[in-house]
Structures are given as structure tokens and as C-alpha cells.
Amino acid sequence: xxxxxxxxLRSLLLLLLLCSGTRSFLHRRSRSVxxxxxxxxxxxxxxxxxxxxxxxQTLWSQRYLKNDEFFTPGGPVFLMVEGEVAANPDLxxxxxxxxxxxxxxxxxxxxxxxxxxxxxxxTENLNTTNLRYLSSRQALEDVANFRRGIVEKxxxxxxxxxxxxxxxGGSLAAWLRTKYPDLFVAALASxxxxxxxxxxxxxxxxxxxxxxxxxxxxxxxxxxxxxTLEEILSYPDLHIKVAIDFxxxxxxxxxxxxxxxxxxxxxxxxxxxxxxxxNRFILSQGNLAKRLSVSDVCNIMTNESxxxxxxRYAAVSNMVLKRDGSPCLSxxxxxxxxxxxxTSWRNIQLGSARQWTYQSCNEFGLFQTTTSNNQPFSGxxxxxxxxQCSDIFGPEFNSASLAAAVExxxxxxxxxxxxxxxxxxxxxxxxxxxxxxxxxxxxxxxxAIFIEGESHCADIYLETPQDSLQVIQAREKMFKILETxxxxxxxxxx
Numbered sequence: 001x002x003x004x005x006x007x008x009l010r011s012l013l014l015l016l017l018l019c020s021g022t023r024s025f026l027h028r029r030s031r032s033v034x035x036x037x038x039x040x041x042x043x044x045x046x047x048x049x050x051x052x053x054x055x056x057q058t059l060w061s062q063r064y065l066k067n068d069e070f071f072t073p074g075g076p077v078f079l080m081v082e083g084e085v086a087a088n089p090d091l092x093x094x095x096x097x098x099x100x101x102x103x104x105x106x107x108x109x110x111x112x113x114x115x116x117x118x119x120x121x122x123t124e125n126l127n128t129t130n131l132r133y134l135s136s137r138q139a140l141e142d143v144a145n146f147r148r149g150i151v152e153k154x155x156x157x158x159x160x161x162x163x164x165x166x167x168x169g170g171s172l173a174a175w176l177r178t179k180y181p182d183l184f185v186a187a188l189a190s191x192x193x194x195x196x197x198x199x200x201x202x203x204x205x206x207x208x209x210x211x212x213x214x215x216x217x218x219x220x221x222x223x224x225x226x227x228t229l230e231e232i233l234s235y236p237d238l239h240i241k242v243a244i245d246f247x248x249x250x251x252x253x254x255x256x257x258x259x260x261x262x263x264x265x266x267x268x269x270x271x272x273x274x275x276x277x278x279n280r281f282i283l284s285q286g287n288l289a290k291r292l293s294v295s296d297v298c299n300i301m302t303n304e305s306x307x308x309x310x311x312r313y314a315a316v317s318n319m320v321l322k323r324d325g326s327p328c329l330s331x332x333x334x335x336x337x338x339x340x341x342x343t344s345w346r347n348i349q350l351g352s353a354r355q356w357t358y359q360s361c362n363e364f365g366l367f368q369t370t371t372s373n374n375q376p377f378s379g380x381x382x383x384x385x386x387x388q389c390s391d392i393f394g395p396e397f398n399s400a401s402l403a404a405a406v407e408x409x410x411x412x413x414x415x416x417x418x419x420x421x422x423x424x425x426x427x428x429x430x431x432x433x434x435x436x437x438x439x440x441x442x443x444x445x446x447x448a449i450f451i452e453g454e455s456h457c458a459d460i461y462l463e464t465p466q467d468s469l470q471v472i473q474a475r476e477k478m479f480k481i482l483e484t485x486x487x488x489x490x491x492x493x494x
């Protein structure tokens with residue numbers, strides 16, 4: 001999942017570059033972020049096995065980034081485990097929380113890019129046969145192998161290693177600390193979904209709760225608008241009206257269940273993003289970019305002067321289009337499938353949609369549906385979303401295979417039955433992903449920090465003057481815990 005821009009490709013990757021998606025909804029500002037001294041920020045490559053679970057000795061080059069600006073001899077090594085996006089140098093700048101932790105402790109910062117994302121390309125293309133090497137299991141072994149190998153290359157023989165990750169990267173960090181406590185003394189897992197689930201209907205339940213916390217009339221208006229839109233779609237003669245109202249690139253294509261679900265999900269995405277990120281700033285090419293907020297969408301949805309709820313729903317969509325500088329909104333499922341069926345790295349560039357969709361269909365599920373009655377949207381059933389798995393990757397990817405994959409994932413990692421020690425779990429109350437994470441302390445060395453009123457990965461990434469007291473206090477608590485664990489680890493060694 002999913003901080004990173006991070007888990008929302010389509011609905012999932014609203015994220016994940018600090019937890020971002022394929023459709024960004026980013027509002028760019030000109031305010032620049034003071035850069036870390038460039039001489040301290042370097043890029044390098046590490047040789048990995050293609051398949052850690054076979055005798056095949058095929059190797060490939062994995063990209064990693066390093067910032068040694070604050071490193072003092074004997075200091076800890078902070079290893080950020082990236083998730084479903086390209087490793088971003090902006091994540092190594094000093095106003096990022098984990099980098100600030102490293103500064104305070106004289107630590108080295110390393111950022112390891114996930115296989116098959118960004119420039120870490122183990123195979124010549126992304127065809128389905130090659131994607132069998134894309135999995136969280138392989139990624140865990142990549143990190144462990146990197147930890148063992150880079151020690152000698154960088155002379156880090158006596159240093160203590162701390163894992164850091166947000167969203168899906170946070171899940172990996174938690175699983176790594178549990179599996180390899182001899183390699184890592186601690187882990188920080190921010191907004192980490194630990195339980196795989198085919199039908200993640202609770203996501204939209206949290207969206208409703210978060211919208212209602214701002215204004216109880218907001219989710220009611222959204223529900224009215226979404227139901228009205230679904231009804232209008234049943235009349236082909238009115239499709240031209242929908243295209244005009246929502247400034248669509250083409251007339252709605254809703255002949256199949258998958259097409260209809262994709263269309264309705266496309267118009268629900270601004271609300272999902274607003275709740276997941278709620279006004280958070282992210283770094284984008286050295287500048288600050290601002291996410292949608294709950295107030296942005298609810299102030300429109302409750303403004304009766306803008307017309308009936310359906311018209312306000314269209315106003316939200318058009319606000320996003322205007323802000324992004326997009327001429328129209330693409331809601332074509334066929335175009336989406338065609339795009340995600342491309343297997344050339346040249347076509348993919350630095351995109352993540354095909355890869356993350358594969359992991360969703362083959363490991364995690366996490367499809368955000370309208371199965372529950374306690375949410376405000378209409379017409380997005382699990383069956384409609386699952387069609388993309390078979391349409392993109394082949395008929396063997398279906399509901400039965402996903403059910404088996406989800407069961408295998410939870411059996412391998414334990415779901416919410418966390419074992420191990422010295423893992424900090426942080427979550428924001430607004431963030432829908434907290435449902436699949438740890439929100440209550442399990443034991444003293446498995447603490448949970450639940451941050452009221454905060455969103456996805458708010459605690460671990462960019463620090464700004466606008467940060468709430470709650471998130472500032474959470475960061476300091478995280479730091480104190482890590483500092484204590486480092487002292488304990490050093491004392492045990494001596």
C-alpha cells in the first residue's frame with residue numbers, strides 16, 4: 001500500500017509518490033523545499049537474484065539511494081523500504097520525518113527501490129510470465145540480501161539497522177523485522193495494511209465516517225448524487241448529459257458490469273483521496289504539492305446554491321479537472337485495460353499501475369467496493385472490479401485464484417496476528433487503511449500510535465508548519481521509542 005506517492009493505482013493507488021496514484025489530483029505550489037546538500041545524496045545499484053527461491057542464478061540490478069549527510073561513525077542505519085512506486089530522492093531530504101530522525105541520531109539513510117518499480121527492472125518486460133517474480137515474498141528477500149551485502153560494501157559491520165516504511169512499504173518493514181530480527185533491531189510501520197482482503201468494503205465505510213465527522217450532511221449528499229448518477233446511466237439517451245455535466249472525454253461506456261464499476265469508481269476517487277490524504281503536503285520534484293481535503297469536497301457537496309446533489313458531485317469532479325489542468329475526464333474501462341495490458345518498459349516508463357494491479361490480483365486483493373450499506377457510493381461491486389484481473393492478465397486470474405492468494409498471504413504473514421518485537425505501528429483515524437492495520441498496542445515492544453484526525457502516512461513523511469499537534473506529538477513519541485530501542489540494542493552488544 002500504499003505512502004510513497006504509494007497503495008492507489010486506480011482506487012488502490014491514490015498514493016502511494018508519498019503514498020500516490022496514476023491519476024494524481026495534485027495541486028502544485030511554487031513554494032520550494034530546501035534541498036539536502038546534493039553531494040551527500042547518491043544513487044547506486046545492488047546485484048540481486050531474480051528468484052530467491054530457486055537455484056536459478058540469474059541476476060539483476062536493484063536501485064538504491066543514499067544520504068550520508070548526517071552520518072557519524074557507529075551511527076544507526078535507517079533503511080526505508082519503498083513500496084509500489086519509484087524511489088524518490090525527495091524522500092531523503094531533511095524535512096522528511098525519518099531523515100530528521102537520522103539527523104538527530106547521527107544515522108545513515110538508505111532508500112531501496114522495490115523490484116519491478118521505478119528503475120529496478122529484473123526482466124526485459126512486464127509480461128505476465130515475468131511478473132511471477134513480482135511478489136512481496138521476493139521483495140522481502142531482496143531487502144534481507146541487500147542488508148547482508150551492503151554491510152561489506154559500505155563498511156557497516158557494527159551499525160544497528162532500523163527499517164522504515166509507509167503503506168505497503170510499512171507492511172514490508174513489519175514483516176521483515178518479524179522474519180529477520182537478527183538483521184534489523186527495529187521497524188517503523190506507518191499506515192501499514194497487514195491483512196489481505198479481497199473485498200475491502202470497509203474502505204468506503206471509513207470514507208463515510210470521515211465525511212460525516214466534518215459535516216453530517218456531506219455523505220448524505222454524496223449518497224444521493226451517486227445513486228442519481230447510477231440511475232441516469234440506465235437511460236442511454238441521458239449519457240450525453242452525463243458527458244457534458246462531468247466534462248468526460250467520451251460518452252459513458254457502461255455496457256458491462258466492469259465498465260460501469262470503473263466509471264462510477266472514477267467519479268468517487270476524489271472523495272476517496274480527500275479522506276485518505278486530507279490536505280497533506282507531499283514533495284513533488286522538489287516543490288510542495290497539496291492533496292485534496294475533506295473540507296474541499298464537503299464544502300461543495302453541502303453548498304445548495306450549486307444545485308441538487310448530482311450537480312454538486314459534478315462540480316467536485318470538475319474542480320479536480322481544473323486544478324490538474326486536464327481538458328476532460330477519461331472514464332473508459334477499455335482504454336484502461338488496454339493501457340495496463342502494455343508490457344514494454346518503454347510504454348510503462350515509471351508508472352506502477354500494471355505492476356500494482358498484478359500484486360492486487362495475485363496477493364492482496366484490497367478492492368474497494370460498495371458491498372456495505374454503510375457507505376455513500378453506488379454500483380462498484382467486487383465482481384465488477386475483479387474483471388480487470390482476467391481482462392489484463394488472463395482468465396486464470398479470477399475470483400477463485402484471488403481467494404486462494406489472499407488466504408496464502410494471510411497465512412504467510414499472519415494478518416493482524418502480529419508476533420515479533422520492536423515494531424512501531426502508526427495510523428491516522430481518518431485513513432481508511434487503518435482498518436487493516438494495528439491500532440492498539442499489542443505489548444510493550446509492539447506499540448501502536450493511533451493519531452486522531454490524521455491521514456495516510458501523515459507521521460512519517462513531510463514535516464510542515466501546518467502539522468497538527470497530534471502528529472507532532474506522535475513523531476516525538478516514535479523517536480523516543482526508537483532511541484530507547486537503539487540504546488538497548490547497543491547495551492546488549494556490549
